[in-house]
Structures are given as structure tokens and as C-alpha cells.
Amino acid sequence: MFLDKVKITCKAGNGGNGKVHFRREKFVPNGGPEGGDGGRGGSIIFKTTKELTNLSDFRFTKHFKAQNGEDGGNNMCDGKSAPDLTILVPVGTVIKNASTGKVIADLVNVNEEFVALKGGKGGRGNSKFATATRQAPRYAEMGEQTKSFDLILELKTIADVGLIGYPNVGKSSLLKAVSNAKPKIANYHFTTLSPNIGVVKAYDKSMVWADIPGLIEGASDGVGLGHDFLRHIERTRVLIHVIDAAGSEGRDPYEDYLNINKELEKYSEKVSNIPQIIALNKVDLIDAEIRDEYLAELKNKIGTDKQIFCVSAVAFMGLEELIKSVAKLVEKQPEIVKMEIEEENIDKRTKKTYEITKLDEHYFEVSGDLIDEIAFNVILNDYQSFSYFQKRIKDEGIIDALIDAGMQEGDTVKMCQIEFEYLI
Ligand SMILES: Nc1nc2c(ncn2[C@@H]2O[C@H](COP(=O)(O)OP(=O)(O)OP(=O)(O)O)[C@@H](O)[C@H]2O)c(=O)[nH]1
Numbered sequence: 001m002f003l004d005k006v007k008i009t010c011k012a013g014n015g016g017n018g019k020v021h022f023r024r025e026k027f028v029p030n031g032g033p034e035g036g037d038g039g040r041g042g043s044i045i046f047k048t049t050k051e052l053t054n055l056s057d058f059r060f061t062k063h064f065k066a067q068n069g070e071d072g073g074n075n076m077c078d079g080k081s082a083p084d085l086t087i088l089v090p091v092g093t094v095i096k097n098a099s100t101g102k103v104i105a106d107l108v109n110v111n112e113e114f115v116a117l118k119g120g121k122g123g124r125g126n127s128k129f130a131t132a133t134r135q136a137p138r139y140a141e142m143g144e145q146t147k148s149f150d151l152i153l154e155l156k157t158i159a160d161v162g163l164i165g166y167p168n169v170g171k172s173s174l175l176k177a178v179s180n181a182k183p184k185i186a187n188y189h190f191t192t193l194s195p196n197i198g199v200v201k202a203y204d205k206s207m208v209w210a211d212i213p214g215l216i217e218g219a220s221d222g223v224g225l226g227h228d229f230l231r232h233i234e235r236t237r238v239l240i241h242v243i244d245a246a247g248s249e250g251r252d253p254y255e256d257y258l259n260i261n262k263e264l265e266k267y268s269e270k271v272s273n274i275p276q277i278i279a280l281n282k283v284d285l286i287d288a289e290i291r292d293e294y295l296a297e298l299k300n301k302i303g304t305d306k307q308i309f310c311v312s313a314v315a316f317m318g319l320e321e322l323i324k325s326v327a328k329l330v331e332k333q334p335e336i337v338k339m340e341i342e343e344e345n346i347d348k349r350t351k352k353t354y355e356i357t358k359l360d361e362h363y364f365e366v367s368g369d370l371i372d373e374i375a376f377n378v379i380l381n382d383y384q385s386f387s388y389f390q391k392r393i394k395d396e397g398i399i400d401a402l403i404d405a406g407m408q409e410g411d412t413v414k415m416c417q418i419e420f421e422y423l424i
């Protein structure tokens with residue numbers, strides 16, 4: 001099943017916690033601190049591969065979580081960093097932040113990598129806090145905690161040339177006739193249900209052609225299938241507008257030409273400005289006696305300033321000329337431009353915060369990720385550990401904030417598992 005848009009949930013790994021540990025040796029009464037650092041959490045990385053052509057791998061797998069870093073160990077042993085989680089996506093995948101809808105990456109090259117979410121940093125072990133005056137620190141740092149994010153992956157196919165036109169006009173037949181692609185071809189509308197890609201050779205170079213489901217009137221408003229797939233031609237450098245010149249289904253070829261262009265205009269200015277080459281297909285069905293005159297008249301109507309080719313995908317007529325002209329026009333167009341990145345680094349580690357709640361007249365609770373970090377590993381009955389805790393809450397302005405919130409001497413303050421009385 002072809003899938004070109006999915007929402008997934010990703011979370012980088014937390015950093016491992018630093019360790020509080022002291023050397024214990026026989027006959028050595030006060031061993032030094034030797035708690036190791038926590039390891040780094042795994043990052044979430046997207047990488048493009050030629051092996052994938054759409055996002056169907058994400059149909060059932062929508063949650064991606066990198067492993068957490070290992071906690072620090074004893075004897076100065078640092079915890080192991082977790083491996084990064086690499087998610088493979090097709091070339092042309094645009095990644096958006098689902099909560100803002102903004103583009104965070106556009107991966108247009110093969111094997112291109114993008115670190116979407118960085119793994120959390122490991123916390124420092126108590127050995128890192130030892131100084132000349134503080135020889136036995138009984139605290140360590142907590143590993144950085146990461147958040148999970150919803151991301152949207154959207155495939156905008158990377159092709160040089162896009163084949164557009166009404167259903168059944170012979171777009172897939174044309175692609176099959178000139179490339180290595182083997183699209184399904186049949187005499188009914190919407191035979192093509194998802195884009196087909198083919199490599200076409202011209203002048204010792206190759207270009208990629210993409211065939212999308214047929215467009216019909218109202219396509220830009222969502223009628224038919226075409227609209228969903230127009231995004232796959234947004235990046236093409238040249239469009240081949242395929243027309244059933246024989247009018248084999250009773251429609252007027254010139255009207256077809258105007259209608260499809262109207263749909264492109266309604267869809268986006270960018271798409272309607274992509275240079276077009278017109279392929280008047282199925283000319284083998286036109287009576288040989290009137291063919292030249294009829295086609296000259298049709299070309300005149302469309303405009304003599306346009307590049308128009310009379311072809312037959314089934315009888316292999318005029319294909320060589322068409323390919324060469326398309327190749328020349330592609331050469332003249334600028335390289336594919338990446339989409340503008342609207343949001344850099346969605347996973348900014350913002351300053352940690354806290355919140356004060358008055359639980360009772362003389363009872364306050366302070367909570368939040370800053371408190372989790374400060375209170376982590378505090379040992380209440382250890383003088384050094386507790387004075388480190390006191391210093392941090394003072395330095396962070398938490399005591400002042402509590403006083404502003406009405407705290408008085410003798411009141412009780414709760415922070416995680418710690419409760420203490422405020423004494424001046
Ligand atoms: N006689 C003739 N028949 C053609 C030509 N090109 C395509 N056809 C026939 O037209 C029918 C539709 O061809 P497709 O290539 O499936 O058309 P399509 O534009 O890809 O159609 P959708 O995928 O439904 O949009 C098939 O029966 C083809 O054999 C041509 O040049 N001459």
C-alpha cells in the first residue's frame with residue numbers, strides 16, 4: 001500500500017543518572033568519591049535511503065523510542081551511552097512538527113541524515129563534584145530527561161519531470177515506453193493509484209520521470225485522486241502535459257488542456273509556473289488522411305509559442321524527439337530547492353522551571369523539573385548533601401519566590417520526597 005503522509009511519535013533517550021559512590025577498601029576508612037557519570041541517551045535520527053519509495057513502513061509502526069543512557073557505576077565507571085535510533089525514510093521526505101505544522105527538515109539527497117531529537121546528557125557522578133574543601137560530595141547529577149514529540153512525515157517525490165493529464169490519456173503508457181518503469185496500464189480511469197517513477201536516458205544522462213494519478217476538474221478541491229498526489233510533482237523541474245489528441249473518450253483535447261492548467265493554477269502558483277512540454281498522445285488513432293491538418297489546428301489553438309510534440313505511446317511515434325526536448329529543458333532549470341526550514345531545533349532544552357502551590361496556611365509545595373533535578377539524590381541526614389541542596393534552591397531564587405508567596409518562618413516546604421521547616 002502506498003502511503004505518503006504519516007504521523008509518528010518519537011522520543012530520544014534520557015541521559016543516565018550520575019552515581020554517588022565512595023571507594024571502599026579494607027583498612028581505608030574514608031575512601032574518596034568515585035561515582036561515575038551517566039551515559040548519553042540515544043538520539044532520534046532520520047536517514048534517507050533509495051530502497052524506500054514511500055512511507056508504507058510506517059503504517060503499523062508509529063512509535064519510536066531511543067534507549068536511555070546507562071546510570072553511572074561505582075569505581076569511576078561511567079554508564080554506557082545508548083545507541084542512536086536511525087529511522088529510514090525515502091528520499092524527498094519532509095518532516096514537520098505536528099504541534100505547529102512547521103517544517104523542520106527536508107531530506108532531498110540520498111543517505112542524508114538529520115538529527116531530529118538529541119539524546120539527553122548523562123548526569124555527573126559524585127567524583128566530579130569533589131574539590132579541595134569538599135572531599136566527600138554525597139550528591140550526583142540527574143541525567144537530562146527528554147520529551148516525546150509528534151512528527152509528520154510527508155513525501156514529496158524527487159523527480160525531474162512530472163507527467164500530468166486527465167485519466168486514461170496515456171501517461172503511464174508514455175512512462176513505460178521511455179523508461180525502465182513497469183506501471184499498470186488499462187483502458188479505464190484511475191488505473192494509476194499512486195505515483196510511478198522511471199529513469200529515462202537522454203544524451204548519456206538520465207532523468208527521473210514521475211507519473212501521477214489522473215487529474216479531473218475539481219482536482220484542486222479534492223475531487224478524484226489527483227489532488228492528493230499533486231504534492232509529488234511540486235518539486236519537478238518540467239511537466240509533460242499529456243493530452244489524448246484523438247479525443248478518444250469524446251472530450252475536446254483543447255478543453256482538456258485548459259481545464260488541467262486551471263486545476264494546476266488553483267492548486268498552487270508554484271506548480272502552475274513549472275515549465276510545460278505538451279505531448280499530444282494517441283495520434284495513431286487519428287485518421288491518417290486528416291491527421292496533419294487536425295494536429296496543426298490543435299497546435300495553433302494551444303499556442304505556437306509552446307513546445308508541443310505529437311506522439312503515440314503505443315505505436316512508439318515521436319518519442320525520441322520528446323525525450324530530447326524534455327532533457328534540454330530540464331538542463332536549463334535550476335536544481336531542486338529544499339523547502340524552507342520554518343522551525344530549527346524543536347527539542348530546545350528550555351530552562352527548567354518550577355511551580356509553588358500553597359497546600360495549607362503554613363504548608364507549601366514546590367514542584368517541576370527543576371525541583372526533580374535539585375532534589376535528585378539529596379541525602380537529608382548528610383550535611384554536605386543537604387547544604388548543596390540548600391544552596392541550589394537559594395541560588396535558583398526559590399526561597400525568595402516562596403517568601404513572595406507568603407512563606408513565614410516555621411512553615412513547612414515540600415519538594416519531592418523532601419520536607420523541611422523554613423528557619424531564618
Ligand atoms: N491507441 C493508443 N492507445 C493508447 C496510447 N497511449 C495509451 N493508450 C491506451 O490508453 C489506455 C490508458 O492508458 P494509461 O497509460 O493507463 O493511461 P493513464 O493516463 O496512465 O491513465 P490513469 O492512470 O487512469 O490516469 C490504455 O488502454 C492504453 O493502451 C496511444 O498512444 N495510442
Ligand SMILES: [Mg+2]
Nearest residue numbers: 171172191192
Ligand atoms: Mg496511469
